[in-house]
Amino acid sequence: MARPRRPVGAITRGTTGHNRLRRSDRWITAVCGPMLRSARRPLVVDLGYGASHTTTLELFLRLRRVRPDVEVTGIEIDPARVAAARPYERPGLEFRLGGFELPVDRPPLLVRAFNVLRQYGEAEAWEHWDLLRSGIDPDGVIVEGTCSEVGHRAVWAALDASGPRTLTLSARFDAFERPSDLAERLPKTLIHRNVPGEPVHAFLRDFDHAWAVSAPLAPYGARQRWIAAVEALSATWPVFLRPPLGGRSRWRLGEVTVPWAAVAPLDSP
Template sequence: MARPVGTITRGTTGVNRLRRADRWILAAHGHLLRTADRPLIVDLGYGASPVTTLELFQRLGGAQVVGIEIDPARVAVAKPYERPGLSFRLGGFELPVDRPPTLIRAFNVLRQYGEAEAWSYWELLTGKLASGGVLVEGTCSETGHRAVWAGLDREGPRTLTFSARFDAFERPSDLADRLPKTLIHRNVPGERIHTFLRDWDRAWAHAAPYENHGRRQRWLRATGLLAQDWPVFRHPPLGGRARWRLGELSVPWSCVAP
């Protein structure tokens, strides 16, 4: 077997750490997974414990899920949890699977790479997707209370989603430390992501009186204000009040791209 492509990560994980992303996947791409022919879901770089892969398998309700890890010891730990429809394999960005995946989830995998490498791995992974398939790549805090992820198809990045518990930040720009590697170093004056976060903070400040009714109401008001100047998704499945109430906000990648 050829050496897996990539580098071993710290492997930090935990119960429900990726719940926010999984909830979004079901909302945004549930139809794709229900209608695809033999959909294959890959969880790339699940870490020292297979718990988040198990959770993804359970939340998807029976779709075939393959967890891939570059560390043989982690694969050995995960093997006893295999069951029909769920398996674990040694590998990396080359994706040792028998057919193109409909969905790839890769969280907290690319943070250790440089920006150019992150772009190249995006291209490698999206090139392996099935027709109509998606890559969900992002990072989250240790508890999963703050997360940012990009949604990509075979043509490249399409969306950027921010998700947070209402008590996990002081202002929206606090989520900047969870930006994808392709954006995190771009959060400087002159870059669109910096302007977006600046405007979001301003909207958050203007919405301060709504916190008397709870932080959710402040989030809803700030999102509405931001949507006056930015193409925030306003309708399902990526936007609208139902998504915003969960502490989510999604925008087209094009409006924040480097």
């Protein structure tokens, strides 16, 4: 696919804040850490970081604990936001003007893109996924998703050069009443598919049921109830059961990850 010369995309609201993306960053460091450590010269892109440099800096600092020489580039389509962020550059961290075309000097090994596709239609979201996939390292990963204003509810898809691979739901235990409350944070390629007959709807329905039947564990805390619900869900859904994508070490954080194929739209491209 030919790479566009001008920024691709539209300016977002730019809402951001300290630790808003902590849940996804924690997943990235655990799941993508081995990939970053083994790469020769890893480049990470934070796409659409918003009105503040904050979450890009947080990603940079977290990834530097995994790979001390990792390079991170924050990309924004709004020139004013880029200008405001540049005083915070440091060795290994820079900010550039651009969009989904990823204007960097080499294919990134990792792209984090959060809260950037909410304003697009479903078809456009698939197209932007395709454009991002065409620009990453052949062994690279894209983590694309959305989260609540303070980051207590989040859902993201992980993609590689061949397409979407996994879907992860993550929430603070006091931020929901039932798992399907996270449906409002589904990626744009799924959010309108939360209707009867679609796999993602069935998944959330069954997760709610597993949560309900695990209610006897509530006196021991929401964490224990969540772990029991995920274990019950795994009887009928291909929940990842072992690290780094699954197992109690991930579930106790309020996470669950399933293969994308299990929840993909019935008529996905």
